[in-house]
Amino acid sequence: MLTKGPAKKVTIFINEESRHHLAALDDSIMTFLMHKGVYGATATRAYSGFGSHQMLHSSRAEEVAPRVPIRIEFVETAEKVEEILPTLYEMVSDGLIEIQDTTVVKLARKSPQPEPKAPHRHTQEHATLLRVYLGEDDKWHGEPLFDAIVRKLRMMDVAGATVYRGILGYGAKGHEHKRSVLHPMRDMPIVIAVIDAPGKIAAAAEAIEDMLEDGLIVTSDVEMVRLVRGTAATEASDAPGMVR
Amino acid sequence: MRQEWSARLLRIHISESDRYRGKPLYEAIVARCREMKIAGATVLRGLEGYGETAEIHKTHLMHHDQPIVISIVDTAGNLARLVPVVEEMMDTGLMAVSDVTAVRVQKKAPAADAKSD
Numbered sequence: 001m002l003t004k005g006p007a008k009k010v011t012i013f014i015n016e017e018s019r020h021h022l023a024a025l026d027d028s029i030m031t032f033l034m035h036k037g038v039y040g041a042t043a044t045r046a047y048s049g050f051g052s053h054q055m056l057h058s059s060r061a062e063e064v065a066p067r068v069p070i071r072i073e074f075v076e077t078a079e080k081v082e083e084i085l086p087t088l089y090e091m092v093s094d095g096l097i098e099i100q101d102t103t104v105v106k107l108a109r110k111s112p113q114p115e116p117k118a119p120h121r122h123t124q125e126h127a128t129l130l131r132v133y134l135g136e137d138d139k140w141h142g143e144p145l146f147d148a149i150v151r152k153l154r155m156m157d158v159a160g161a162t163v164y165r166g167i168l169g170y171g172a173k174g175h176e177h178k179r180s181v182l183h184p185m186r187d188m189p190i191v192i193a194v195i196d197a198p199g200k201i202a203a204a205a206e207a208i209e210d211m212l213e214d215g216l217i218v219t220s221d222v223e224m225v226r227l228v229r230g231t232a233a234t235e236a237s238d239a240p241g242m243v244r
Numbered sequence: 245m246r247q248e249w250s251a252r253l254l255r256i257h258i259s260e261s262d263r264y265r266g267k268p269l270y271e272a273i274v275a276r277c278r279e280m281k282i283a284g285a286t287v288l289r290g291l292e293g294y295g296e297t298a299e300i301h302k303t304h305l306m307h308h309d310q311p312i313v314i315s316i317v318d319t320a321g322n323l324a325r326l327v328p329v330v331e332e333m334m335d336t337g338l339m340a341v342s343d344v345t346a347v348r349v350q351k352k353a354p355a356a357d358a359k360s361d
Contacts, residue, residue, distance in 0.1 A: 131253075131315075133284070133286060133317075164288050165288075166286045166287050166288050166289075167270075167287050167288070167289050167312075168270060168271060168274055168286075168287040169274065169284070169285055169286035169287055170274065170277075170278060170284060170285060171283065171284025171285070171286065189286045189287075191286060191288065191315070205347065209246075209347060209349055212349040212351075213349070213350075213351050213352060214349065214350045214351065214352060215349050215350075216284070216317060216346060216347070216348055216349070217346070217347040217348075217349065218251070218253060218317050218344045218345070218346045218347075219344060219345045219347075220253065220342050220343060220344040220345070
């Protein structure tokens with residue numbers, strides 16, 4: 001099953017006129033990939049190109065039925081690619097197969113019907129609580145840093161994040177964050193709290209450290225009491241338990 | 245500059261209406277922390293809560309009495325110094341300490357860093 005992270009991208013270059021048994025080769029390959037349960041594949045017809053025969057195939061040529069190159073691409077796990085590669089090797093009698101390492105960043109899928117309601121679930125597990133202390137005026141490439149951090153965490157599939165705005169504070173920067181009549185919202189303190197599995201938090205802490213100019217990151221071990229309610233299967237309400 | 249060390253996190257749970265010598269208690273505690281050269285303190289206001297007196301702290305039209313949490317990260321020694329002082333200042337409230345790993349991030353050179361650990 002393809003998931004986010006490292007994967008393989010396979011690109012096959014063939015010609016439109018190539019055939020496999022009696023069918024067009026590109027059709028055969030696409031059917032084969034679908035039959036094998038490959039996550040997705042795209043075949044594109046090129047505008048122009050040439051291959052090992054040193055003959056330019058172009059849709060511009062004054063041919064009745066132009067024969068242009070076709071490129072088939074798909075991304076799958078290394079194991080899956082390993083599994084189907086021998087057959088592809090047999091099928092492509094004239095062309096080129098190329099594999100490269102890639103990283104799946106997002107794998108979104110709109111489900112046609114809502115997920116079935118899950119029963120109440122109550123588990124207790126070890127987790128790490130991460131807290132980041134920063135200022136409200138801190139920027140990251142022109143946008144508020146806390147906003148950028150939350151979006152980054154979301155992209156990293158971290159379970160959840162909460163941003164708190166402090167009403168008073170001082171710290172690393174040495175200046176006091178305080179509301180005054182002239183500046184009602186001058187650089188108030190911000191705390192972002194995140195709870196997830198220790199491994200995920202370690203990765204998140206590293207990413208946040210890269211983004212943070214000046215601030216403090218604090219982690220502690222917690223017991224996570226996760227309560228998944230039946231009404232919304234996808235929304236888990238995480239209640240941090242006792243902080244050890 | 246990057247520093248990583250084992251530190252302690254102190255959280256002080258009080259109420260916004262708590263006062264110390266006419267000043268809001270949370271302001272007095274933060275001022276005291278500065279005097280005692282504690283690394284930093286952040287005051288957070290909760291939306292709603294209840295505690296020891298089983299009285300719901302919630303904002304009303306006329307008076308604000310929301311829960312306040314002051315969180316402080318510093319060495320165990322500094323916090324041990326601070327806890328009795330705060331204890332003496334507050335009337336009702338709760339203090340919780342937990343062990344944490346702290347990472348201090350500071351990429352730009354400090355302008356005038358008067359912080360002493």
